[in-house]
Amino acid sequence: MLSIFGQDGSSRSYCDKTSRRSFLQIGGMSFGATAIGLPQLLRAESDQGKSNSHKAVIQIFLGGGPPHQDMWDIKADAPSEIRGEFRAIPTNVPGLQICEVFPKLAGLMDKAAVIRSVVGCKDRHESYQCLSGWIPDDLKSIGGRPAIGSAVSKLLGVVDPAVPPFVGLAERSSHVPWSDCGAAGFLGAAHSAFKPDGPGIENMKLNGITLERLQDRKKLLTSLDGMRRDIDTSGVIEGMDAFSQRALDVLTSSKLVDALDLSKEDPEVVARYGDGKPYQFQYDGVATRNDHLLIARRLVEAGVRVVSLSFGRWDSHGKNFDMVRDHGGKLDQCLSALIQDLDMRGMLDDVSIVVWGEFGRTPKINKEGGRDHWPQVSCAFMAGGGIRAGQAIGATNRLGEYATLRPVHVQEVIATLYHNLGINVATTALTDPTGRPQFLVEHEPIRELI
Secondary structure (H helix, E strand, O other), rough: OOOEEEEOOOOOOOOHHOOOOHHOOOOOOEEEOEEOOOOHHHHOOOOOOOOOOOOOEEEEEOOOOOHHOOOOOOOOOOOOHHOOOOOOEOOOOOOOOEOOOHHHHHHHHEEEEEEEEEEOOOOOOOOHHHHHOOOOOHHHHOOOOOOHHHHHHHHOOOOOOOOEEEEEOOOOOOOHOOOOOOOOOOOHHOOOOOOOOOHHHOOOOOOOOHHHHOOHHHHHHHHHHHHHHHHHHOOOOHHHHHHHHHHHHHHHOOOOHHHHHHHHOOOOHHHOOOOOOOOOOOOOOOOOOOOHHHHHHHHHHHHOOOOEEEEOOOOOOOOHHHHHHHHHHHHHHHHHHHHHHHHHHOOOOEEEEEEOOOOOOOOOOOOOOOEEOOOOEEEEEEEEOOOOOOOEOOEOOOOOOOEOOOOOHHHHHHHHHEEEEEEOOOEEEEOOOOEEEOOOOOOOOOOOOO
């Protein structure tokens, strides 16, 4: 919580002896999984300074594991117990077909690519691998591997001092890993995702405090530094002066708050994305929040480098085809709107979009009309970022059991996102707490796309 002391400038003891009237709270936040103050967690400028151009990534995680053979890899010639209920439809790319629930995306496939042969997935219901390329066990003793958003926060810093470089829009779900927007790992809390939940948005507003009362930044930072010495006896919070400066930049700017406020968007654009309601098949997962894709575009425009969000609950052990009709139709609406929106604004070549889940689904349909976990192969949809679009990469066998052509490792997808951001995964490393360099991933970008 960021606090401004009374005009007498006096300090007060904290914990139970603190009077609520002795200070003015102006910036409570939730950052990552740690409910501590905004100043402590806002990013300081990276050592490398601002990047010359604003490249960005929008990660759309389909929590639960989407069925690859009912989305981008329809098996029309397979037996009925494998094939399922959907037919393939042509796209605007000759010879490339996708599922019938995606008619809008079918008309945009010249601006996108599907990967039908993603390998390296683990049978674990979590977003960690899709957001970092690694599993949570890797380097766990020193905090784990950072998500791409946290790594980009460290490597590239901010575009605008008033806007965090990494934002997570994933709503909290009963199965918490499905709403994880990416961990900072060994990089620490300063590079965690900013999560603008409901109370957080309200607490970002100055609520009647005039800018004139915030003009003396030096005095404010001095007071905050004194507070740090009083409360940070463990040394966990470091560099608070820089974070406090960033907090003040955010609080004295409406840029981030405005980006999150869809009432400021053209109503026709809002309608084009839709709201994803009524929410169906949610259970212990997240809702089909179509509006989050629009907010992601607005956040990128405001200066965010990486936006992560979760869309729907795809763990279809039963009623798989009903779920795909519902979730797929809604995804078709908002994802096509996002691609068109970015394209019309001249942003598509700078903004990479990836849509995927933690694994695929079984080729054989179970007795409940569902498909079970199948980590042997899965799929991904990518658009923007300057990729060579209009193609399908890889293939599976007739039953959709395993990759037969051009297996694409999970880390190749992540490496492609880094590449699109201007980061060379072959030469770029992050220094871990032991002083050792750690490369971002161990695979190269997808050569067919770059």
